[in-house]
Amino acid sequence: METENLEKEIARKSAIVYLAITAIMALLFFVITGLMGTYPMVARIGGVMWISLLTLIVSMPLVISYMKKKVKGTKRN
Amino acid sequence: MTKLEDQRSISFPVQGMTCASCVSHVENALMELPGVSDVVVNLGTNKASLSFDPTLASITDFQHAISDAGYSVPTQETNLHVSGMTCASCVDHVERALNELPGVTGATVNLGLEKARVQYIPEVVTASQMKRAVRDVGYEAVEQDTAVDNLDRERKVREDEIRRQGRNLIIAGTIGVLVMIGTFYDMLGPFQSIVPKFLSYKWVLGLLTTPIVFGPGRQFFVNSWRGLKHGVTDMNLLYATGIGASYGIAVINTLFPNAGFGGEGATFFESAALLTAFIVLGRWLEALTRGRTSEAIRKLMKLQPKVANIIRNGHEISIPADEVETGDLIAVRPGESIPVDGLVQDGYSAVDESMLTGESLPVEKKAGDPVIGGTINKTGAFKFVATKVGKDSALAQIIKLVEDAQASKAPIQKLADWVAGHFILGVHLLAVLVFIFWFFIGYDLFFDAGSRFILSPFALGDIGVFGFSLLLSVTVLVISCPCAVGLATPSAMMTGTGKAAEFGVLFKGAEAIEKASKIQTIVFDKTGTLTKGEPSVTDIVTNPDDNVPDKSQQMKIVRFTAIAEQNSEHPLGEAIVRGANTNDLDLSAPEWFNSIPGHGVEAKIEGISVLVGNRKLMSERSIDFRALMSQAEKLETEGKTVMFVALDGQPAGLIAVADTLKETSVEAIRRLRQMKLETVMITGDNRRTAEAIARQVGIDQVLAEVLPQDKAEEVKKLQALGKRVAMVGDGVNDAPALAQAEVGIAIGSGTDVAKETGDVILIKSDLNDVIVALEVARATMNKVKQNLFWAFIYNTLGIPLAAGFLYPALRLVVSPEVASAFMAISSVSVTLNTLLLKGFSPSTQRKGKNTGQGTVTANQFSASTTSSD
Helix, strand or coil, rough: CCCHHHHHHHHHHHHHHHHHHHHHHHHHHHHHHHHCCCHHHHHHHHHHHHHHHHHHHHHHHHHHHHHHHHHHHHHHH | CHHHHHHHEEEEECCCCCCHHHHHHHHHHHHHHCCCEEEEEECCCCEECCCCCCCCCHHHHHHHHHCCCCCCCCCCEEEHHHCCCCHHHHHHHHHHHHHCCCCEEEEEEEECCEEEEEEEEECCCCHHHHHHHHHCCCEEEECCCHHHHHHHHHHHHHHHHHHHHHHHHHHHHHHHHHHHHHCHHHHHHHHHHHCCHHHHCEEEEEHHHHHHHHHCCHHHHHHHHHHHCCCCCCCHHHHHHHHHHHHHHHHHHHHHHCCCHHHHCCCCHHHHHHHHHHHHHHHHHHHHHHHHHHHHHHHHCCCCCEEEEECCCEEEEEEHHHHHCCCCEECCCCCCCCCCEEEEEECCEEECCHHHCCCCEEEECCCCCCECEEEEEEEEEEEEEEECCCCHHHHHHHHHHHHHHCCCCHHHHHHHHHHHHHHHHHHHHHHHHHHHHHHHHHHHCCCCCCCCCCCCCCCCCCCHHHHHHHHHHHHHHHHHHHCCHHHHHHHHHHHHHHHHHHHHHHEHHHHHHHHHCCEEEEEEEHHHHHHHEEEEEEEHEEEEEECHHEEEEEECCCCHHHHCCCCCCCCCHHHHHHHHHEEEECCCCCHHHHHHHCEEEEECCCCCCEEEHHHHHHCCCCCCCCCHHHHHHHHHHHEEEEEEEEECEEEEEEEEEEECCCCCCHHHHHHHCCCEEEEEEEEEHHHHHHHHHHHHCCCCCEEEEHHHHHHHHHHHHHHCCCEEEEEEEEECHHHHHHHCCCCCEECCCHHHHHHCCCEECCCCCHHHHHHHHHHHHHHHHHHHHHHHHHHHHHHHHHHHHHCCCHHHHCEEECCHHHHHHHHHHHHHHHHHHHHHHHCCCCCHCCCCCCCCCCCCCHHHHCCCCCCCC
16 A cells, blocks of 8 residues: 555656656747747647657656655655 | 654564574664564564564565574565566566565566566565566566476467467558558559559558557557556557557548648558568567477476376376375386386386487486486386485476576676667657757758658658658667567577587576686596596506416406405405406405405415505515516506505516596597687696596696695686686585686586586586587577677667668668568577577587597406506
8 A cells, every 4th residue: 555655656746747848848849940930830740749759758767767766765764 | 754654564484593592683683774663573483573664674674684693584486477578678677576576585587488587585475466566567477387287378378479479460461561562553563453553542551551550559559558657668669659650640641631741742551551560570470489499498398207107005006297206116118208216126128318318328227226207218117116206306406407597697688688678768869869850950951852762662752841850760769679689698598508408418597608608717626527436447467477378367367356355345446346347257255365454455265375465565575576567667657556466476467446537538628628728637636646647638737636625726726817717526525616616517416406516517427518518608609699799780780771871972761661671680580590509519419429539448448458568
């Protein structure tokens, strides 16, 4: 039960972080392509989707394992 | 501050406690740990119970504390069959999931065997918790033991996987070919007339591709999502993103051609379809390979007989072989398998032991000889008494040893797994960078609508910036997949250990194979390893002054000496009696016998006074041996012990006795030197004797006058010179030296392999098996290196190509389906390359054994006798 709660806490905290990173990357991509002014909207949206997907894939495992260490470490101290 | 509800209670066994003070030691050791309270240690039940804060202390801490206090927490081992693993990173995930469980002290996962070997503390963690942990990270686990039934179950699971992937391959392959034909419709030339035009319509291609992506391709999406939820990435993720992106863009461009994603010119349905087909092909091949590489264990397990004919109360009854008990009398007829280990009580036969010892010729069995369960009786019938049954039997021990070896991990594999595990994240990161580069910079600078796909007649056409960047990004994902890496090392290791077992050579682990392949110096213990370990008659010299035929005089000397020595327990005397028996000499009882301690014996035989002993004895009795003295000295220089024989007070001759070389020693050393290995002999003998033996056998270096307890030190000295040393010796007596060497090879252990120390165990006492061990190790490691080369070469060459490094110069792009074909070729290369190892045959088998070259054996002594004539 205790372990389950701990896991849930890790999952929740991780999700906040990796979704935030993904959103930031997507927003950054969208803003930059908008500022450059040469890209059609479809390419910008497609790019946002692809960057979001890859960022999510890259950040999820990194953030989750970081959170596992951090949360367990905090509990320990 | 820890809340009370955060505390956990635990109870676990403690070993080694004998009294109340032990209880106090253990309690104190545990109490000193942070976060631990309510410690109660019970001597009666040998258990410790406590409450603890899991964030401050763990079961591993308790184990260490108890161990530091001089006691131990006993652990058990269980095997889980884990299905659903596809790559090296899966191995990492399962290992981590198991190792994170409190109570698990170690977990090793073998991808090839689909097996997790878990050491755990009973009562702290259960098998069901382990299975749940494995399932939580996206795989399936079932308990496994070594019973044949379980083997069948494991085989069934494997067959189901082969069948499942085969079915997926048929679906993806068949429809994929249709999609390819439709895609290339315009290029079919004369074949266009036999292909319906509608097959080339984009929406038809979409309809055909959809069942591939959501049928055979579904597994990749499901598995990758399961892993991602737990923060783990594996090969499935690469496949899922590759297939998903190709399919998604193709659907958008078909349904909304003006959306700006490249339009109809960028519908990659064939990419999605063929990508799936090739990946499934790789999976199917992997499933096939795994089944084949663990064939060695299956073969050994199949040897276990099902039925035993035991004799109870004078009647023969058939019972299941696993119900045989030690002491049962068992009858074996020609052609039957021997059900358990035992000792022949009655009868005579020849038994084929090749399946366990690698010995090609049937071995004769008579009363008193041992028989091994699982071997096959060839000619006669006999009865034997069971001595070892169940897990103590030789076959069970061998199976366990081979299983353990196959489940272990070589250092090179640990490195490959680590690389593969981190590779996937790196590849996704690379895909982001490739996309960003081509989206923001590359497309504007280099894009050319006339660019073509490699190995395809198609031009890219008017593809937009997003479509082009996505295409390169997806191709990088697909081409980078190191899917063959996970199989490269374990498949070769499994085949290598299995192959070695066929020849009676048992490696205790993958690390032993890796180390054995790098050996530079090989140290042999002399007695019992290079030599037979028991003295035998080597030379008989007759007195030239006797005017009798040489041969008959030799036999007379041996016979009289043997009769005189019959009652002696001296090893030299026993050697002469053995020699006489071998030559069928009639040994009657002496009329009179007297032992002269430290010098020899005297006896009256058939009215003749016989005196046998050393030089001093002859001198004391004033018997003049001057005529034979030069011969005596020559024999002594050769390291032999010379016995002087006088008949009726006259010098009759000399008998030389020595510990003779094994039949195969000279040939084995010659082959080892051919393999560029330095050979060293270590012995307690004096230098002269040792050097004489070394000369005969062809050893490079002699370490003489070394006490048994100093052998390990001598090995250490060689290692200090920077040499990688293997030690060959008796697994019991030479244990410290075997442990000190990089590779300890225990020779001639017979089939009681569990008792042996050493990294490699040779069932037979044949030195040629040392060569077999080293050759198998070298061949296996070569195969591992080749496999790793084939697993990585396509990725290494393909990534720059897929990322578009050469695009500015060549205007060529790799299509995702070509990338997936590369990946499948990588798996095929590794699979085929590993299968080549199955045909491996050691040089000792290829060229035939050269027995007896340069050796002298006890039963040949009459042919090698010398005379002073």
